[in-house]
Amino acid sequence: MKVTYYVAASLDGFIAGPDGGIDWLDAAHLPDEDFGYGDFIATVDALVMGRSTWDFVAGVRPWPYGSRPVKVFSNRLIDARDLAVDRVTGDPAATVRALADAGRNHVWVVGGGGLAHSLLESGDLTDVILTVIPATLGRGAPLLGSHSSTIVWRAASTRSWNNGVVQHHLRPPAENG
Numbered sequence: 001m002k003v004t005y006y007v008a009a010s011l012d013g014f015i016a017g018p019d020g021g022i023d024w025l026d027a028a029h030l031p032d033e034d035f036g037y038g039d040f041i042a043t044v045d046a047l048v049m050g051r052s053t054w055d056f057v058a059g060v061r062p063w064p065y066g067s068r069p070v071k072v073f074s075n076r077l078i079d080a081r082d083l084a085v086d087r088v089t090g091d092p093a094a095t096v097r098a099l100a101d102a103g104r105n106h107v108w109v110v111g112g113g114g115l116a117h118s119l120l121e122s123g124d125l126t127d128v129i130l131t132v133i134p135a136t137l138g139r140g141a142p143l144l145g146s147h148s149s150t151i152v153w154r155a156a157s158t159r160s161w162n163n164g165v166v167q168h169h170l171r172p173p174a175e176n177g
Contacts (some may be wrong), residue, residue, distance in 0.1 A: 001100040004127040005109040005116040006040055007143065012130060014140035015086030015113060020052060027135045035131055035167060044068060046097060046104040050112025052141070054078060054085075057110075069104070071095050073115055093122035093140070114158045117145035120172075126152065126172055 008025055009015050015132070016022055049057075051074035057064065063083055070085040072078055073095075078087045088095050092115055094128055096107055109116050110127070119125040130143070153170040160166045 001096070001104065002106045002126050003109060003119060003124050004040075004044075004106065004129060005096065005119075005125060006037075006129040007109075007111070007116070008131040008133055009143045010135050010137045010140070012136045012138065014137045015111065016052070016141040017137050018139050020056070020141070022056075024135045025133060028133045028163060030130070030163055030165075031159060033161070034159075035165065036129075039107075040129065044106050044108045046099045046106070047071070047103075047110050048073065048076075048092065048107045048115065049110040050115045051078075053111030054104060070110075071099070073112070083110055091122075092118045093124045096124050108168055113142045114145045116143075120144065120151070125172070127156070127169065129167065129169050131165060131167045134146045135161070 007015055008028070010024060018022060043103050046068055046069045049070065049072055049102050051072065054072040054074065058079070067084050070083070071088045072080075072085060073089065073092060075089060078085070080086070096119065099107055109119060116125060151172055154173055156169040158166065158168050
């Protein structure tokens with residue numbers, strides 16, 4: 001199973017500003033450019049996300065993830081209405097493994113540096129696709145929480161655009177055989 005943290009971050013390593021906002025992503029706008037998102041989402045068959053990400057996307061219509069199952073990690077109830085969304089608690093690795101057992105092949109860690117950190121620590125995170133936006137925020141939600149060991153990632157590919165955006169596809173060393 002492939003578990004990918006596909007994420008945009010500021011140059012100083014934040015995925016959201018101090019108020020949770022992502023308006024700084026506008027610095028990356030290029031007409032008719034999706035930075036590989038369309039190709040990526042076409043390969044995804046399940047998603048996991050943290051509560052803050054859920055709060056941000058819950059009202060988006062049309063629902064951007066189609067009928068793909070979405071697991072939201074939260075201790076508080078969520079209102080998923082008629083969406084294929086379930087609230088889960090507990091170990092993210094167990095949830096990802098249950099998705100694999102259910103026949104899912106590619107899980108997107110949509111948001112939550114803490115969630116991505118947990119899957120990194122458990123060894124379940126197989127890929128990071130990090131789009132670095134040429135903006136600095138100074139503070140906000142970090143890309144990854146602090147972790148217990150140094151990991152030297154390996155580049156699978158790197159792309160850049162003339163507006164300063166750089167996208168890195170990275171894998172932990174064990175995934176590079």
